[in-house]
Amino acid sequence: MPTLPSSLAQLPIRRLTADDLLACADLSENRGWLREEHKWGHLLTAGTGYGIDDPTGSGLLTCCVVTSYGPGLAAIGMVLVAEQYARQGVGRRLMRHILAETGDTPLTLYATANGQPLYEQLGFVETSRAEMVCGRFTFTTPAPDVPVRPATAEDLRAILRLDREVFGLDRTHIITRLPAFADHLRVAEEDGEITGFAAAWPNMDTHVVGPLIAKDPATAKALIASLAAATDRPLRTDIDTRHTTLLSWAKENGIDSIATTALMVRSLPDLPGDWRRRFAPLTVAAG
Known part of the structure; x- marks a missing residue:
């Protein structure tokens, strides 16, 4: 030490x-x-x-x-x-x-291999991992036919409600910044109900996809494909490695693995909310 x-x-x-x-x-x-x-x-x-x-x-x-x-x-x-x-x-x-x-x-963070030993000494425990992927989306493997459209101001209340249900805590102060922070914000809607949303925000020469909240992998794929169609930049995102079908599909479409990080928590057995519908964070720097 x-x-x-x-x-x-x-x-x-x-x-x-x-x-x-x-x-x-x-x-x-x-x-x-x-x-x-x-x-x-x-x-x-x-x-x-x-x-x-x-x-x-x-x-x-x-x-x-x-x-x-x-x-x-x-x-x-x-x-x-x-x-x-x-x-x-x-x-x-x-x-x-x-x-x-x-x-x-309670605290959470995403740790690189270099930082993880320090965080473990400070009481953090790994609960899952995220895989950073990046590349130019090729549309080689089509996305499922799930209706996706640009979000409007009228969607904000439903987005906040869904986000709180999936994230497990209120992050109004983050989500309400998305329209100004992101270049593109999409929602998936089925039978008049918003079932997912995703943003693409500019970061150097890429667009980062996050947060990505969806009812299932098919909806997550449709959201990513919609965002990819809206930009000429490479896409980057951090996908929970438990979402294996989404990761495989992303790689089939030219979004290749760069690195993995450990999702760690302190004073909690795991993150709140529903990881099955939480596919990618806004950024690994903010959970």
């Missing part, structure tokens, strides 16, 4: 604001991640960012974002430590600060 140098242990952890967006994007780039400024803007306004300023004056040396869903759950994402401060206990210190800040609130 790394011992945190006293010079780093004394640096204050502060709340981040929207003014820190570029510093967060710079830190992403420092660690070989995409800058993802559009996503950072969403996370810093919908959630609470934490970070430590680099004492050299060159931005942040570490950061993360916590998205709260009330007392029932909070999601931790974008835990980053600058390369020059890596493996010195900085990430552990930031995580312990988050645990103190969130108190008894």
Whole structure:
């Protein structure tokens, strides 16, 4: 276990604001991640960012974002430590600060292979995995004939109701941002009832599909195909690996695997809601 140098242990952890967006994007780039400024803007306004300023004056040396869903759950994402401060206990210190800040609130996060051992030491347990897939959708294997259309303002109440039922908690503060955050928002509708919805939001040169909520894999496929038809960019998404038929279909249509992450929880046996209808998160940074 790394011992945190006293010079780093004394640096204050502060709340981040929207003014820190570029510093967060710079830190992403420092660690070989995409800058993802559009996503950072969403996370810093919908959630609470934490970070430590680099004492050299060159931005942040570490950061993360916590998205709260009330007392029932909070999601931790974008835990980053600058390369020059890596493996010195900085990430552990930031995580312990988050645990103190969130108190008894159950927590969730998606962990890379590098980060998972630390999270396990802090009491997180893996419950499932997500597979990140990306590529240009080829329409090689057709989607099922499920009616899908662009969402309208009149659909918002039904979308919120379905999302709360499937997610298990109220995330109105996230879902109501989708029309402005995403380039495309689709709903599946059968017999006058909305049975699923999905958004595609811009991220660098791709469109990320998420959240993806659907009554079954056929509906999820139809939503993805509709979003793919609306963009000329590659699609990217993170699909729960338990949804094997959806993953196979996506790969048949040119959306190839990039990586997998572990979905972990702390102080909960599993996430609330219905994973069978929860196919992909908005982003792994916010659950």
